[in-house]
Amino acid sequence: MYPSTSYRKYWPKYKDGNPVWNFFHFDNFRSFYPKCNECGSSISRGYGKPNTTNMARHLECRHPILHEELLELRKMAWNPPPSPVTIVTEDVIDIKDSESENEKHEDEFFDATDDYVDANESIDGNKAADETGDQISTALQIYKTPTAVEFSGNKDTNMCNIPPSITPHSLHSNTQQGSQETNSTKPNVSMSKEELEKRLLIAQIEREEAAKRREEAATRNLEASTAAIHSRLTN
Numbered sequence: 254m255y256p257s258t259s260y261r262k263y264w265p266k267y268k269d270g271n272p273v274w275n276f277f278h279f280d281n282f283r284s285f286y287p288k289c290n291e292c293g294s295s296i297s298r299g300y301g302k303p304n305t306t307n308m309a310r311h312l313e314c315r316h317p318i319l320h321e322e323l324l325e326l327r328k329m330a331w332n333p334p335p336s337p338v339t340i341v342t343e344d345v346i347d348i349k350d351s352e353s354e355n356e357k358h359e360d361e362f363f364d365a366t367d368d369y370v371d372a373n374e375s376i377d378g379n380k381a382a383d384e385t386g387d388q389i390s391t392a393l394q395i396y397k398t399p400t401a402v403e404f405s406g407n408k409d410t411n412m413c414n415i416p417p418s419i420t421p422h423s424l425h426s427n428t429q430q431g432s433q434e435t436n437s438t439k440p441n442v443s444m445s446k447e448e449l450e451k452r453l454l455i456a457q458i459e460r461e462e463a464a465k466r467r468e469e470a471a472t473r474n475l476e477a478s479t480a481a482i483h484s485r486l487t488n
Contacts, residue, residue: 271305272323272326272327272330273305273308273309273312273323274287274305275323275326276289276290276291276308276312276316276319276323277289277290277296277308278290285298286298287308289311289312289315289316291315291316291319292315292316294311294315296308296311309323
């Protein structure tokens, strides 16, 4: 029984035709039955579209040696299907390269602020903090030893206690009035004890405000550095 024609697409394909024709021939071009070159037997090729199954089977049954040669020829002439093409894209990420990049970004943690922090903002903040620190240091040099000041009609060598009724607003207004009355940067020896206490409190408040501004500037720089490192690592 001949195989169905629907399975012919699964038959092996050869480069130069089926090698079985090396063992068979036709007497003339009108002949339908091929003849064996070895024994001269006519082999039926089926009906419709002829096939070579009976020809190979004849060699297997009648001429085993020739059948072995046919198998070798088929192995040599078999045309295998093309191998699947592997498409290599350029988007493949090398794990080693990515790890080295991450380590490089971690090493450059303190240098990331140069690229992501506003230079003008950082310079202005540092400059303002330095100026405030200079003013505070000058005020501390002027008022650092209240015990050395001799009050009129009273000599007190103890530190002065700040009255609780004084507020920063009243101290600021009193300081402006005092600056209008005198243009001297040095404390007046004849000033009252309360005025000196007010100036000391103002200097302390300014020092605390300057320290607070420095802490805020440092916090902003740290947040900017952290954001820069996070953005580099994610990219």
